[in-house]
Amino acid sequence: MNAFSRRGACPALSAPMQTGDGLLVRLNPVARGLSPKLLIALAESAQRHGNGIMEVTARGSLQIRGLTAESATLLAAEVDALGIAVRTGVPIETGPLAGIDPQEIADPRPLAERIRVAVEEAGLTPRLGPKVSVVVDGGGQLTLDAVTADVRLKAVRAGSGIVWSVSVAGDGRNAKVLAKVDADAARDITVAALRMVAEKGREAHARDLSERQLVSLAGWLCLTGSREAPLSVLPDISPSRGEITLSPMVSPISGVAKEKPASRLLISPLEGEMSGRTERGASRRPIGLFPVAGDTFTLGIGLPYGSMPADKLITLTQSALTLGTSEIRLAAGRALLFLGQPHAANQPLQTTAATLGFVTSPADLRTRIAACPGTPACGSGRIATRDIAEAIAAENAGDLDFTLHISGCAKGCAHPGPAALTIVGGENGAGLVVNATAKTLPAGYRPGYDAARGVSRVAAMIRSERLQGETAAACLTRLGAAGVADAYRRAQN
Numbered sequence: 001m002n003a004f005s006r007r008g009a010c011p012a013l014s015a016p017m018q019t020g021d022g023l024l025v026r027l028n029p030v031a032r033g034l035s036p037k038l039l040i041a042l043a044e045s046a047q048r049h050g051n052g053i054m055e056v057t058a059r060g061s062l063q064i065r066g067l068t069a070e071s072a073t074l075l076a077a078e079v080d081a082l083g084i085a086v087r088t089g090v091p092i093e094t095g096p097l098a099g100i101d102p103q104e105i106a107d108p109r110p111l112a113e114r115i116r117v118a119v120e121e122a123g124l125t126p127r128l129g130p131k132v133s134v135v136v137d138g139g140g141q142l143t144l145d146a147v148t149a150d151v152r153l154k155a156v157r158a159g160s161g162i163v164w165s166v167s168v169a170g171d172g173r174n175a176k177v178l179a180k181v182d183a184d185a186a187r188d189i190t191v192a193a194l195r196m197v198a199e200k201g202r203e204a205h206a207r208d209l210s211e212r213q214l215v216s217l218a219g220w221l222c223l224t225g226s227r228e229a230p231l232s233v234l235p236d237i238s239p240s241r242g243e244i245t246l247s248p249m250v251s252p253i254s255g256v257a258k259e260k261p262a263s264r265l266l267i268s269p270l271e272g273e274m275s276g277r278t279e280r281g282a283s284r285r286p287i288g289l290f291p292v293a294g295d296t297f298t299l300g301i302g303l304p305y306g307s308m309p310a311d312k313l314i315t316l317t318q319s320a321l322t323l324g325t326s327e328i329r330l331a332a333g334r335a336l337l338f339l340g341q342p343h344a345a346n347q348p349l350q351t352t353a354a355t356l357g358f359v360t361s362p363a364d365l366r367t368r369i370a371a372c373p374g375t376p377a378c379g380s381g382r383i384a385t386r387d388i389a390e391a392i393a394a395e396n397a398g399d400l401d402f403t404l405h406i407s408g409c410a411k412g413c414a415h416p417g418p419a420a421l422t423i424v425g426g427e428n429g430a431g432l433v434v435n436a437t438a439k440t441l442p443a444g445y446r447p448g449y450d451a452a453r454g455v456s457r458v459a460a461m462i463r464s465e466r467l468q469g470e471t472a473a474a475c476l477t478r479l480g481a482a483g484v485a486d487a488y489r490r491a492q493n
């Protein structure tokens with residue numbers, strides 16, 4: 001058995017991962033996008049060597065499923081022959097519209113490239129686990145707020161200038177904010193954080209860094225003295241305005257002990273986590289029309305639950321090619337962005353996509369449902385997640401304003417965090433979990449084939465019990481897990 005069958009590792013093209021339906025590979029083109037012809041060729045290759053299912057992940061990676069050890073090698077050779085350079089090393093993510101979004105605060109690509117180079121020069125790639133990642137978010141129409149990363153840099157306006165808000169271990173809502181600094185410092189803190197993670201081993205993430213390490217990262221400008229003055233080190237996010245004192249410590253950047261007296265920060269970096277004053281705002285789904293540079297529009301089209309048969313992707317891409325699309329980008333949020341076609345082509349392209357079953361509206365309920373492949377695609381699955389999801393979407397359009405997670409088993413691959421409602425497959429059928437993760441003991445069960453009926457009953461309950469102005473998610477919280485599970489369990493024909 002090969003070493004790359006370990007679940008949880010990153011299934012790069014050169015290191016496929018074993019799943020219930022064979023090997024899976026994940027690839028990210030170095031170029032931001034692919035030409036339609038290249039995407040068609042890639043999909044044909046996926047059809048030849050895999051099971052014909054293609055996926056775009058929540059992070060915007062392309063996945064091909066159902067490979068064998070032999071066919072994975074053939075696929076890799078064909079990708080190579082197509083001239084598609086795939087990304088290696090620590091993932092440094094930028095948004096799909098980076099550099100062409102008229103609304104972005106800063107073009108994140110130059111900083112991302114400098115971090116990439118610095119990480120390589122520091123020799124960190126082989127010392128870090130495959131899932132350690134960095135986000136460099138220039139802001140704009142399609143932010144990366146929903147993407148979890150070990151280190152995240154977000155462009156923010158500061159007076160007449162722009163600085164980078166540096167945070168660690170989380171997404172745009174819950175990452176711990178360390179500092180707001182210039183691009184040089186942002187790069188250095190990023191490398192320092194990754195060095196600390198590497199020192200903890202290949203299983204480590206930024207969430208494993210100690211409070212002392214976070215404090216040293218937040219205060220490193222003061223400690224190293226390598227800048228004349230930090231633009232800002234957490235000056236405005238303390239709920240208590242408390243001060244903390246740093247002991248003399250080793251600079252995480254230079255590795256040289258500093259003899260400077262203790263510096264004083266205006267905030268504990270750990271308080272920043274709770275302050276709620278990070279750069280927030282709901283991420284916009286990458287579906288629909290978005291103005292881009294040159295007075296044109298890009299059209300975002302989603303893959304339901306992140307996957308589509310390759311033949312449908314080929315049909316859509318052929319249509320795009322005919323209509324004048326020059327580039328197709330992978331977008332975080334399980335979508336593709338079509339660029340270059342004349343504006344008049346967007347409507348017919350959208351119509352074709354809808355006819356093929358793609359997601360063409362950000363209001364489509366399927367965008368609120370996270371569903372892993374489940375049975376029969378995944379050997380660990382206990383319920384047919386996608387069938388359940390389709391039935392729920394068909395019956396409950398407009399009723400659910402929260403993320404519904406349908407998980408084939410307790411692993412919760414499609415949505416590792418808590419969801420307002422989770423249906424999870426297990427020995428007792430399809431369990432219902434309220435406001436928790438798929439790993440939580442369900443509050444009630446139904447047979448897997450009948451789970452959609454139970455969710456429809458819960459949706460009906462929300463309709464009748466909801467207070468004026470109350471969201472469905474808030475209503476669920478108010479009704480409580482036991483009451484919701486009871487409705488789910490008792491649903492009749």
Ligand code: SF4
Nearest residue numbers: 372378381408409413
């Ligand atoms: S959560 Fe879904 S994809 Fe992940 S192991 Fe379980 S059934 Fe498979």
